[in-house]
Amino acid sequence: MTGEVLRILLLVLQLGFLALLYLILIGFSRALLRDLRSAEVTQMASQSGIGRLSVVESPADEPALGSAIALGPINSIGREVNSTIFIDDDFVSGLHAMLTFRGRSWFIEDQGSTNGTYVNGHRIDRPVALSFGDELTIGRVRMRLER
Amino acid sequence: MHAVPRPLELRLLLPLVILVPLGFAVTHIAQTSTLDPGPMAVAIGYVGLMLGAHLALRLVGNRGDELLLPCVATMGGIGIVMLNRLPQELLGTDAFGVRFGMATTQLLWFGVGVSAMVLLAGRFRDDGVLRHYKYTWALAGTLLLVITFLFGREVNGARLWIFLGPIGFQPGEAIKVVLVIFIAGYLAEKRTLLAGASARIGPFSVPPLPYLLPMIAIFVIVMLVVVVSRDLGTALLFMGIFLTMLFVATGRRSYVLLGILLFIAGSFVAYNLFGHVRIRVDNWIDPFVDPSDRGYQTVQALYAFGRGGLFGEGLGQGLPTISGHLPIPALPTDFIFAAVAEELGLIGAFALLALVMCLVFRGLRTAMLARDDFSAMLAVGLTVSLGLQTLIIAAGNVKLVPLTGITFPFVSYGGSSLLACFVIVGLLLAISHRSVVDAQIEGRGQ
Numbered sequence: 320m321t322g323e324v325l326r327i328l329l330l331v332l333q334l335g336f337l338a339l340l341y342l343i344l345i346g347f348s349r350a351l352l353r354d355l356r357s358a359e360v361t362q363m364a365s366q367s368g369i370g371r372l373s374v375v376e377s378p379a380d381e382p383a384l385g386s387a388i389a390l391g392p393i394n395s396i397g398r399e400v401n402s403t404i405f406i407d408d409d410f411v412s413g414l415h416a417m418l419t420f421r422g423r424s425w426f427i428e429d430q431g432s433t434n435g436t437y438v439n440g441h442r443i444d445r446p447v448a449l450s451f452g453d454e455l456t457i458g459r460v461r462m463r464l465e466r
Numbered sequence: 467m468h469a470v471p472r473p474l475e476l477r478l479l480l481p482l483v484i485l486v487p488l489g490f491a492v493t494h495i496a497q498t499s500t501l502d503p504g505p506m507a508v509a510i511g512y513v514g515l516m517l518g519a520h521l522a523l524r525l526v527g528n529r530g531d532e533l534l535l536p537c538v539a540t541m542g543g544i545g546i547v548m549l550n551r552l553p554q555e556l557l558g559t560d561a562f563g564v565r566f567g568m569a570t571t572q573l574l575w576f577g578v579g580v581s582a583m584v585l586l587a588g589r590f591r592d593d594g595v596l597r598h599y600k601y602t603w604a605l606a607g608t609l610l611l612v613i614t615f616l617f618g619r620e621v622n623g624a625r626l627w628i629f630l631g632p633i634g635f636q637p638g639e640a641i642k643v644v645l646v647i648f649i650a651g652y653l654a655e656k657r658t659l660l661a662g663a664s665a666r667i668g669p670f671s672v673p674p675l676p677y678l679l680p681m682i683a684i685f686v687i688v689m690l691v692v693v694v695s696r697d698l699g700t701a702l703l704f705m706g707i708f709l710t711m712l713f714v715a716t717g718r719r720s721y722v723l724l725g726i727l728l729f730i731a732g733s734f735v736a737y738n739l740f741g742h743v744r745i746r747v748d749n750w751i752d753p754f755v756d757p758s759d760r761g762y763q764t765v766q767a768l769y770a771f772g773r774g775g776l777f778g779e780g781l782g783q784g785l786p787t788i789s790g791h792l793p794i795p796a797l798p799t800d801f802i803f804a805a806v807a808e809e810l811g812l813i814g815a816f817a818l819l820a821l822v823m824c825l826v827f828r829g830l831r832t833a834m835l836a837r838d839d840f841s842a843m844l845a846v847g848l849t850v851s852l853g854l855q856t857l858i859i860a861a862g863n864v865k866l867v868p869l870t871g872i873t874f875p876f877v878s879y880g881g882s883s884l885l886a887c888f889v890i891v892g893l894l895l896a897i898s899h900r901s902v903v904d905a906q907i908e909g910r911g912q
Contacts, residue, residue: 328495332488337810343540347821347824350478351827373837450655450657452654
């Protein structure tokens with residue numbers, strides 16, 4: 320008789336284990352679904368941009384350190400105040416470099432600046448295709464290209 | 467660095483407080499036919515460890531994905547219940563003059579893995595160390611592999627182990643992570659070149675080989691060492707990771723097609739060249755030719771799946787031992803999926819696979835949200851390595867592909883594998899943390 324009771328108890332406990340496992344799974348799927356819905360919203364909000372420059376180092380704080388500059392398809396970079404990306408730094412030329420989005424990727428081209436344009440620490444002498452995550456050094460300002 | 471709340475993670479972890487001790491009690495009751503729930507130290511230790519990991523992630527201020535840890539912890543929970551229920555003297559470690567049983571050893575490795583995960587999730591802020599020294603990493607990894615091949619200890623016909631005193635580990639697991647780091651670094655640097663110009667031969671566009679050569683060279687060296695040391699599962703895994711990452715970086719099917727053709731050619735050569743490969747493949751085609759020797763494990767695994775059926779034999783009531791031995795010798799490592807399927811049935815096996823899917827989904831989401839190419843490629847590679855590893859071993863268990871000896875992530879017994887898997891989760895948490903923080907900065911800036 321006790322054997323019978325034990326058998327039933329065991330069965331209940333075994334089913335309980337499976338049920339709990341599936342309850343956990345339901346918890347996961349609810350969290351996933353909620354995230355997918357909110358992700359749709361953020362996706363729509365961020366799709367307007369093709370990339371941005373986040374400022375890693377900026378001694379004169381113009382552009383501000385830690386800020387992210389949203390990019391259009393064609394950006395001029397320089398000390399000239401009408402530049403798309405204005406950098407207030409003595410080591411930057413008036414029109415220093417052009418940052419353009421062509422086809423599927425970003426390109427940077429030095430515009431005959433005095434102190435040169437650097438990609439990941441290497442001075443460039445021709446237009447260079449950039450990957451997201453590459454670091455631009457212009458004067459004493461360092462910026463990272465991100466999506 | 468200040469503490470952050472991770473409410474979702476806590477909520478998804480809490481059911482484990484019941485699940486794991488319940489599993490321990492059920493298996494003990496089933497095996498002894500008494501109302502005694504049996505020793506609970508390992509179960510409590512495991513749950514405590516996972517809750518501790520949650521607290522530690524909060525304390526180090528990680529804002530990364532909150533589903534990764536609960537997912538992994540639930541898989542590990544099922545694993546430790548199964549391991550605890552098997553004869554403990556089967557595997558284990560003698561260390562410091564004490565004999566640790568299988569479940570206890572696994573719990574200790576869980577402790578090591580979780581510590582590594584928290585450390586990476588909290589301290590790993592600058593990926594420059596990985597990105598800029600990718601060749602150094604690749605070199606170190608290859609050297610480690612060669613050292614293992616030359617001086618390692620042979621277990622089951624494959625020389626994959628290095629022993630430092632009582633503690634043995636498989637460097638192959640570490641190489642997996644290092645290889646992903648290298649490929650991610652390389653592809654992130656050369657992506658624009660690779661996706662761009664290429665030569666054409668007839669209708670086929672040929673990859674710009676000079677750009678790919680350094681990566682292919684290192685990959686071939688790694689593959690050669692792995693194949694020669696008879697670690698077929700790892701070779702298959704590396705190939706899959708490599709092709710997936712190449713495809714993700716370039717978006718070109720021709721690479722994948724070329725890779726698959728090369729792989730088929732390589733498999734053909736390996737089949738004709740190595741006896742052990744031929745045995746594996748012949749076993750896969752028909753294990754019942756030699757069911758008591760070569761095909762033994764595969765046949766027993768198939769029986770286990772059959773006995774399990776839809777709802778399983780019941781936790782603790784399957785896996786009969788034959789004179790104290792398990793029917794499948796490699797049950798705790800390579801065949802843990804068969805054990806789960808026998809005791810929890812198809813629905814239990816599905817639950818396990820659903821957890822892996824959730825993990826892969828969140829990993830790919832982390833890659834999608836990453837701000838730079840390197841982080842994205844790294845997240846893809848790491849995630850795919852976990853997913854593919856599960857696929858290869860689960861498919862091997864059910865005889866869908868030839869069986870290869872690799873572990874089921876987070877479930878199988880094995881310290882190096884567990885540590886490598888937690889390192890992967892730690893890196894994913896770090897990547898995910900960075901993109902969350904970046905998004906918040908952007909939100910404030912605009």
